[in-house]
Amino acid sequence: MAMIKLEHVNKYFGDLHVLKDINLEVAEGEKLVIIGPSGSGKSTTVRCMNFLEEPSSGKVYLDGKELNHKNKVHLIRETTSMVFQQFNLYPRMTVLRNLTLAPTKLYHKSKTEAEKLAYHYLDVVGLRDKAHVYPTTLSGGQQQRIAIARALCAQTKIILFDEPTSALDPETIQEVLDVMIRLAKENITMVVVTHEMGFARQVADRIVFMADGQIVEEGTPEHFFENPENERVKQFLGKIIR
Numbered sequence: 001m002a003m004i005k006l007e008h009v010n011k012y013f014g015d016l017h018v019l020k021d022i023n024l025e026v027a028e029g030e031k032l033v034i035i036g037p038s039g040s041g042k043s044t045t046v047r048c049m050n051f052l053e054e055p056s057s058g059k060v061y062l063d064g065k066e067l068n069h070k071n072k073v074h075l076i077r078e079t080t081s082m083v084f085q086q087f088n089l090y091p092r093m094t095v096l097r098n099l100t101l102a103p104t105k106l107y108h109k110s111k112t113e114a115e116k117l118a119y120h121y122l123d124v125v126g127l128r129d130k131a132h133v134y135p136t137t138l139s140g141g142q143q144q145r146i147a148i149a150r151a152l153c154a155q156t157k158i159i160l161f162d163e164p165t166s167a168l169d170p171e172t173i174q175e176v177l178d179v180m181i182r183l184a185k186e187n188i189t190m191v192v193v194t195h196e197m198g199f200a201r202q203v204a205d206r207i208v209f210m211a212d213g214q215i216v217e218e219g220t221p222e223h224f225f226e227n228p229e230n231e232r233v234k235q236f237l238g239k240i241i242r
Contacts, residue, residue, distance in 0.1 A: 001027075001028060001064055002025040002026060002027060002028075002061065002064075003026055003027060003028045003029075003030070003062070003063055003079075003157060003158055003189040004024075004025070004026040004049055004060075004061070004062060004158060004189065004191065005024070005025045005026075005059075005060070005061040006022050006023060006024045006025075006045070006048065006049070006055075006058065006059075006060055007023060007058055007059040007060075007061070008021055008022075008023060008057065008058040008059070009021070009022040009023075009045075009048055009055045009057070009058035009059070009060065010022075010055060010056050010057045010058055011041075011044055011048060011053060011055055011056050011213075012056045017213060018041050018044050018213050019041050019044055019045060019048065019055070019213050020041075020212075020213040020214050021058075021214070022041075022045060022048075022058070022213075022214070022215060023215075024045070024208065024215065026189055026191060027189070028157070028187075028189055029187045029188070029189055030189055030190075030205050030206065031184050031189075031190045031192070031203050031204055031205045031206075032190070032191045032192070032204065032205065032206050032207075032208060033191075033192045033193075033194060033199070033200040033203065033204035033206075033207050033208070034046065034191065034192070034193045034194075034207075034208045034209075034210060035193075035194065035195070035197070035200060035207060035208070035209055035210075035236075036209050036210035036211050036216075036236070037211060037236060040210040040211045040212060040213065041210050041212075041213040041214075042193040042210050043162050043163065043193055045193075045210065046160050046161075046162050046191055046193050047162070048060060049062075049080070049158075049160060049191065050062075050076045050080045050082060050160060051067055051072050051076060052082075062075055062076070062079045062080060062158070063075075063078075063079050063157065063158075077106060077154075078156070079156055079157055079158050080156050080157075080158045080159075080160060081150075081151035081152070081154045081156045081158070081159045081160070082151065082159070082160045082161075082162065083144070083147050083148055083151050083159065083160070083161045083162070083164050084147070084162055084164075085162060085163045085164065085166050085167045086167055087135070087140075087143040087144050087146070087147040088147065089135040089143055089146060089147060089150070090135070091134065091135055091136050092134070093134070093135075094131065094132050094133065094134060095122070095127070095130050095131050095132070095133055095134070095135060095138075095146055096115065096118055096131040096132060098135065098146065098150055099114075099117075099118035099121065099122070099146070099149055099150050099153050100114035100115055100117075100118050100153070102150070102153065102154055103117060103118075103153050103154070106154075107154070107155075114153070117153050117155075118131070118149070118153055119131065121149040121150075121152040121153055122146075122149055124149065124152065124179070124182070124183075125145040125146070125148055125149045125179050126145070126179070127142060127145055127146060127149070130142065130146070139169075139172055140167060140168045140169060140172055141168055141169070141171075141172025141173070141175045141176055142172075142175075144164055144165070144167075144168060144172075144176045145175065145176060145179050147164075148164075148176070148179055148180070148183070152183075157188065157189055158188070158189045158190075158191070159183075159188055159189070159190055159191075160190075160191050161180070161190065161191065161192040161193065161194070162193050163193050163194060163195070164176060164180070164192070164194070165177065165194065165195075165196060166194075166195065173196070177196060177198075177199050180192070180199065180203065181199070181202060181203055184203045190203075192204075195240075197225075197240060200221060200224075201221045201225055202221075204220075204221050205220070206218060206219065206220060207219065207220070207221055207224045209224070209228075209230070209232075209233050209236070211232045211236075216230050216232050216233060217229060217230040217232075217233050225237065
């Protein structure tokens with residue numbers, strides 16, 4: 001069954017038609033990577049999956065249920081977490097508190113349970129020793145790893161990543177990608193918007209290429225990098241892969 005399904009999704013910002021009839025399914029446990037030039041609609045597509053941007057028309061299904069105004073808060077909270085470009089950590093809370101906030105407030109876990117979960121995922125991202133510091137004392141790469149741990153603490157089936165490394169210094173990008181590569185071995189459904197082609201090649205079950213608000217080509221990394229069919233894709237890859 002599709003864990004995420006977009007059906008005839010269109011999105012307008014004013015007169016600008018940014019998503020044009022997007023049809024996309026993501027299977028349970030699938031690692032889908034969306035690539036394409038800037039302004040192609042990649043981030044908007046992912047943000048429509050959890051109604052951060054509401055489609056102008058079309059339908060979105062999460063775990064088999066159609067998203068609507070009545071159920072959106074509950075359904076999104078139950079199924080989906082997100083990792084953003086800008087880590088969005090609470091600066092005045094320790095790392096541990098950042099991680100236990102949602103589990104205690106939204107998912108009604110006890111403090112002990114939430115902390116156990118937090119330490120487990122801090123181990124996963126390799127930052128257990130940072131539990132009691134404040135996010136501002138950490139590097140960008142460390143903050144993003146904390147943001148990933150926070151998403152994991154929600155224990156949802158789906159994690160959406162919107163260009164998680166694009167705000168980072170080149171030398172810290174790999175530490176974040178390494179964490180995501182480890183996660184990809186779990187049965188989590190991952191949708192990743194990224195410019196990191198090495199990551200796409202290594203992790204994706206399927207790659208979707210977008211241009212001008214449309215899905216132009218999709219396929220396995222092998223197909224995609226070795227023999228893409230679409231001219232726009234060939235042109236794009238020609239510029240970035242030497």
